[in-house]
Amino acid sequence: MKEKLPIFSVFSIMTALMIALGWSEATAANTWDLLAYYGISKLNVISDQIAFGILWHSIVYMTWMPAVASLYFLIPILANKPLYSDRMGRISALLYLIFSNNVPIHHLYMVNLPVGIKVLEEVLTFAVVVPSMMTFFNLWATTKGAKINLNLISVWISIAFAGSIAAGVTGIANGDLSFDSIIHDSMWVVGHFHAMIFFSIVPAGFATLYYMVPALTGRQWYSNKLGWIHMVGYVIGTVMIVVGFDDLGLEGLMRKAEIFPLIPAYITPEILASAGAFIADTATLLWLGNLVLTLLKEELEILRI
Known part of the structure; x- marks a missing residue:
């Protein structure tokens, strides 16, 4: 005590x-x-x-x-x-x-x-x-x-550190009275929230998991290469999502809009964000597969024998 x-x-x-x-x-x-x-x-x-x-x-x-x-x-x-x-x-x-x-x-x-x-x-x-x-x-x-040492844990925690600052800046802008008059209740707010999640919260979670899974199970990750592919794919995809959302907000698209004009100013960022989501989700599925293989590694080796 x-x-x-x-x-x-x-x-x-x-x-x-x-x-x-x-x-x-x-x-x-x-x-x-x-x-x-x-x-x-x-x-x-x-x-x-x-x-x-x-x-x-x-x-x-x-x-x-x-x-x-x-x-x-x-x-x-x-x-x-x-x-x-x-x-x-x-x-x-x-x-x-x-x-x-x-x-x-x-x-x-x-x-x-x-x-x-x-x-x-x-x-x-x-x-x-x-x-x-x-x-x-x-x-x-x-x-x-x-x-x-440069490894998956240090890289993910560095992304979380830098990403927290980047996402926080968009939040400061969101709290400014004059700037809010431009982006109020627009997709910019969605971009800020996703930046907080994708640039800081999730990377910190992945850093913790890459550290804790071996610590708790006594097993090294099944594939270090899959881990690096996951990191690169996730970062590229999430940057595309946030940039797409922020661009939509600056173009004036309201975040609760169900119907909006299909003009390049809206379609291009929508496609960018959607493609980014596909890339980030695919990369995360690779991480999930890596996790499953890590947990089943010994059993798989027995089956091979």
């Missing part, structure tokens, strides 16, 4: 609290909807959206925090060095919790809300950059001067 929790465990606790806070607001919004439906209370649509919107944004962090935990877990192992600043890691985890659930209004900038509230939301959105920069500096300082 006298020992401190490891940083990745602290992030796990913060994630659990985010889940509780996020879904409590969804419960409140749904209860309000039901009471209004039966005429027990009056429904204010904007307030209802804000309450439910707390869940919208916290879901991003519910999935993002385990990825950050993976970075804190794997990077010191790969660098063979202790974390640069243990305190900085703990403070950043707490700041993520504080700022994750209170910025849903930046998806409602076009609603007739007081300007002061919108500016406050803009500031709070930018405040999320603080724990992110603390995290990236902390992890970068941990690796400085270290000799890290």
Whole structure:
């Protein structure tokens, strides 16, 4: 009990609290909807959206925090060095919790809300950059001067590190009042969300799996070559998806549009994103096959004998 929790465990606790806070607001919004439906209370649509919107944004962090935990877990192992600043890691985890659930209004900038509230939301959105920069500096300082072998684990965790910054930049743009007037509720928002998932969250998950499967099973991966093909195919495919979605948003396509003009400005990015999804999915199926063969490797060798 006298020992401190490891940083990745602290992030796990913060994630659990985010889940509780996020879904409590969804419960409140749904209860309000039901009471209004039966005429027990009056429904204010904007307030209802804000309450439910707390869940919208916290879901991003519910999935993002385990990825950050993976970075804190794997990077010191790969660098063979202790974390640069243990305190900085703990403070950043707490700041993520504080700022994750209170910025849903930046998806409602076009609603007739007081300007002061919108500016406050803009500031709070930018405040999320603080724990992110603390995290990236902390992890970068941990690796400085270290000799890290080039392997699938180090490459995937590097993709997650760099991808988190790239995806986060599109989020900062999304939280800006002036830029939001251009891309509000467009496919740009979808592109940002997919960038967070495909560039940071999933790569951190793959890095963890490439590390944990041999550690838990005592078996090396069936094919290292399949692993590299998976990585290259996944990165190429997901870049195509995000670029396609972002381009659609900048061209003005709304993310909930069911009918839209079949013009090159929309068709070309749609084809780009669809082709990217096919490439990334095919590469991921190769990873799945590699995983199955890894788990069955000994049994297959017995069958050969």
